[in-house]
Amino acid sequence: MQETLQRRLSGIDVNSRAIILIGLAALFVPQFAAGSNLDVATRIVLFAALSSAWNIMAGYAGLFSFGHAAFFGIGAYATAYLLAVQGISPVVGLVVGAIGGALFGLLLGYLTFRYKLRGAYFVLTTFAFAEMLYLIAMKFSPINGAVGLRVPIRREESWWWMQFAPNSPNYFYLMLIYLLITLVAINMLMRSRTGQYIVAVRDDEDAASALGINPLRSRLIAVAWSGALTAAGGTFYFQYLFFIEPPLAFGPNISVEILLPGVIGGMGTFWGPLVGSGLLIILGELTTSFVRQPPEFLSFLQGRSGLDLALYGALLIGIIMFLPRGVYGTLAHRWEVRRERQVHRAEASSRDGMKEQRDD
Amino acid sequence: MTEASPGSEPQAASNGPLLEITNVSKRFGGLLALSDVSFSVQQGTIHGLIGPNGAGKTTLFNVVAGTFAPTTGKVAYRGADITGTPSHRMASLGIGRTFQIMKPFGSMTVHENVRIATYGRTDSTEEASTEADAVIAMVGLERWRDRSAGELPTAGRKRLELARALGLAPNLLLLDEVLAGLVPAERKPLIDLLKEIRSTGVTMLLVEHVMQAVMALSDEIVVLHHGQMLASGSPRDVIDDPRVIEAYLGEEHRHAEG
Structure with missing residues (x-):
């Protein structure tokens, strides 16, 4: 039981x-x-x-x-x-x-x-x-x-x-x-x-x-x-x-x-939309508050309407350019490739080992 | 293999041929790709379909596989008319096929690829997995079981094509150039595998460019040329037929000159 x-x-x-x-x-x-x-x-x-x-x-x-x-x-x-x-x-x-x-x-x-x-x-x-x-x-x-x-x-x-x-x-x-x-x-x-x-x-x-x-x-x-x-x-x-x-x-x-969350996080992955949603909404909040209260040397940006959206858009373009599979999708893919390579190497070395044994 | 596949229902015409192609023609616009082709395939045999490039082999293959319907003529399986049956119904009739241009499900592992086929035979995922493993072992892909199908080398992909079709536990296997693109050293084991599959009682229709392979495997051969049947019979008869020699030699001459 x-x-x-x-x-x-x-x-x-x-x-x-x-x-x-x-x-x-x-x-x-x-x-x-x-x-x-x-x-x-x-x-x-x-x-x-x-x-x-x-x-x-x-x-x-x-x-x-x-x-x-x-x-x-x-x-x-x-x-x-x-x-x-x-x-x-x-x-x-x-x-x-x-x-x-x-x-x-x-x-x-x-x-x-x-x-x-x-x-x-x-x-x-x-x-x-x-x-x-x-x-x-x-x-x-x-x-x-x-x-x-x-x-x-x-x-x-x-x-x-x-x-x-x-x-x-x-x-x-x-x-x-x-x-x-x-x-x-x-x-x-x-x-x-x-x-x-x-x-x-x-x-x-x-x-x-x-x-x-x-x-x-x-x-x-x-x-x-x-x-x-x-x-x-x-x-x-x-x-x-x-x-x-x-x-x-x-x-x-x-x-x-x-x-957008799916595209940014990673389409066709289970966790992509979740990661994307968190990222996008937090990013949106940050850009909005950044433009509302910019650091001193950028104070001329304050209150320019639409600027936060432009910044947000630029960040999105950056993500799509550099992580075409999405944030989570890219990470998951890299991890997968590394795992495959390890399996490959392990197999190769075990084959070599067997060959050596046979040679003996 | 353990369960009765849907394809092994009581036969309608137990003594007739398994597959019967009658007066099949196929026209693509102005091109007559197939003209009045008729032949039949007996249960338990391997039937080779050869011919020079552009002879209509693949067209005929696609007509039989249900990829498209013939312009005129009839395809019968176990005595029942299956002309124009959509390709996804073919599997439940017990007809499996491979593709000349290999089509693995690239996002899946080898095991998952084969399991897509074995799912159709059982209600339990576990059983489907076990069946898939049995097929993977048969075609010798155990080492690649959990690897991504997209990573397989050509010879492996050919075997995966075969494994998926076998996963259906087919009665009739339609093989579209399974040996093409392989170096001779890779062909031999695959030919042996096909012989092994035949010994389990699977009937095969084999479209092939590699002559030596067809000769080694086939019980019967049909030669197509310009969409017409040029010759048919045992491998011995066909290879001695002067028309066949001419069709192939003519082709080679052109290759040599071009």
């Missing part, structure tokens, strides 16, 4: 162990960070999860999406409509939004794969779909068109209504739960046969087909998972922000904010 338990524990993969560790460590974040710092932490966690969801498509399935705002907005608006108009809990909105995100993903995926849109054409199609939803949302009166929707304020805190006091750490915990569920889901998916098929189709579609994999099916599964998990993020974002309007939900800004 004890032995099976031990074996079961040792059978937990590295990623799952790290997820548990991160979850435990993050529980203490609100102890050290309050106010605007907790805000920063909350955004890091949110965009780490969103970008991880995006990474299923862009990284693992090789389907670069420039329009993830579509899924995000569907989740946000499903929740907003149910809560603000119908008075239904965001927990329901979360489920409805996720299903909506998955279905929209299937639609988008089926149309693009059916007509074999690849590369830049696929990227542009995802962008067009998000823009289309944006335009529809602007004119659609049941969700209040361009005006947007607000979270009705309740008197008491409640997990069921996902509503807490403005400075409550529970919003951070809410995002943390979202991140952990997303990571566990992705880890399970990518370790499963289905996930391996998705990567096989990305690596070589013809070879995958010859081994009995239906590429359309594999890609649709990836898009549906990515869409559902991204839509879930929309729900949490709406609850956190108390407000949603079409540009916030479906605008290209959101698409970029979702994809």
